[in-house]
Amino acid sequence: xxxxxxxxxxxxxxxxxxxxxxxxxxxxxxxxxxxxxxxxxxxxxxxxxxxxxxxxxxxxxxxxxxxxxxxxxxxxxxxxxxxxxxxx
Amino acid sequence: xxxxxxxxxxxxxxxxxxxxxxxxxxxxxxxxxxxxxxxxxxxxxxxxxxxxxxxxxxxxxxxxxxxxxxxxxxxxxxxxxxxxxxxxxxxxxxxxxxxxxxxxxxxxxxxxxxxxxxxxxxxxxxxxxxxx
Numbered sequence: 001x002x003x004x005x006x007x008x009x010x011x012x013x014x015x016x017x018x019x020x021x022x023x024x025x026x027x028x029x030x031x032x033x034x035x036x037x038x039x040x041x042x043x044x045x046x047x048x049x050x051x052x053x054x055x056x057x058x059x060x061x062x063x064x065x066x067x068x069x070x071x072x073x074x075x076x077x078x079x080x081x082x083x084x085x086x087x088x
Numbered sequence: 089x090x091x092x093x094x095x096x097x098x099x100x101x102x103x104x105x106x107x108x109x110x111x112x113x114x115x116x117x118x119x120x121x122x123x124x125x126x127x128x129x130x131x132x133x134x135x136x137x138x139x140x141x142x143x144x145x146x147x148x149x150x151x152x153x154x155x156x157x158x159x160x161x162x163x164x165x166x167x168x169x170x171x172x173x174x175x176x177x178x179x180x181x182x183x184x185x186x187x188x189x190x191x192x193x194x195x196x197x198x199x200x201x202x203x204x205x206x207x208x209x210x211x212x213x214x215x216x217x218x219x220x
Contacts, residue, residue: 001157022185025193035202037193039186049159053170059204087204 001047002054006069007040010058013068014075028058030079035087059085135164138216139181140188147215151183166211191216 011018016026020042027037038057040048048054055065064081067073073081082088134148152163153176162171162179169190171183194201194209201209 019193021189023189025189027193030202033200033202034197034205037190037205039189047157049157049172050161050170052156053161053163057168087202 001049002051002065002069003047004040004043007048007054010068013071014078028078028082030082030088033088035082059087133180135180135184138184138188140184142219143188143191143216144219145215146217149215151180153179166215167208187212187216 010016011026014028016028018027019025023039023041025037025039028035036057036059038054040054051065055062058065059082060068064073068078079088131153133151133153135151136145136148138145149164149166152165154161154163156172159172159174160176160179162173162176162183164170164183164187167187167190169183169186171179171181171186173179173182190208191212194205194212197205198209
């Protein structure tokens with residue numbers, strides 16, 4: 001499970017742009033291009049379901065997602081991950 | 089595994105089906121029948137409506153159901169989008185709302201999408217369109 005605070009940490013760390021609608025929409029931009037997007041519900045605190053879904057949408061494996069949450073991976077490293085996947 | 093078409097009531101009539109792009113129907117059910125279907129081992133359905141007044145489904149899309157940490161997850165693999173809920177109906181509705189949001193988001197940003205989201209946008213356009 002990914003916690004709501006951890007999702008918000010990812011948003012802050014990766015400088016994701018967000019928009020609030022039925023859910024909180026978040027997307028990653030680089031050089032003016034929208035590269036990946038994800039979302040979470042507006043629930044207050046606690047665990048968010050669909051950790052694997054969020055992870056897939058961010059194009060990360062489990063260890064990379066954990067690294068992001070544990071502050072071992074930052075925006076620079078994330079860019080390299082996306083480049084390696086030919087998404088940038 | 090059972091595959092059925094879930095067609096919103098307004099599209100159910102034979103006339104509308106014959107006029108639309110759907111050519112293979114394995115079973116027409118309305119959304120109100122969904123409760124009956126979920127009593128079985130429903131894993132995959134085709135969905136023909138987004139419950140959105142502005143965006144229509146031109147071609148039905150596949151939705152897969154699975155369980156995750158006590159929730160039902162509805163996945164539309166063609167668009168890398170998900171919905172979740174306490175049951176199949178809630179998960180499907182959440183997914184339908186998410187797809188409508190995704191369509192609007194990517195439509196707004198379509199001129200500056202990266203390769204992966206561009207592919208997603210093209211997939212969305214093959215299945216959905218704005219009501220004229």
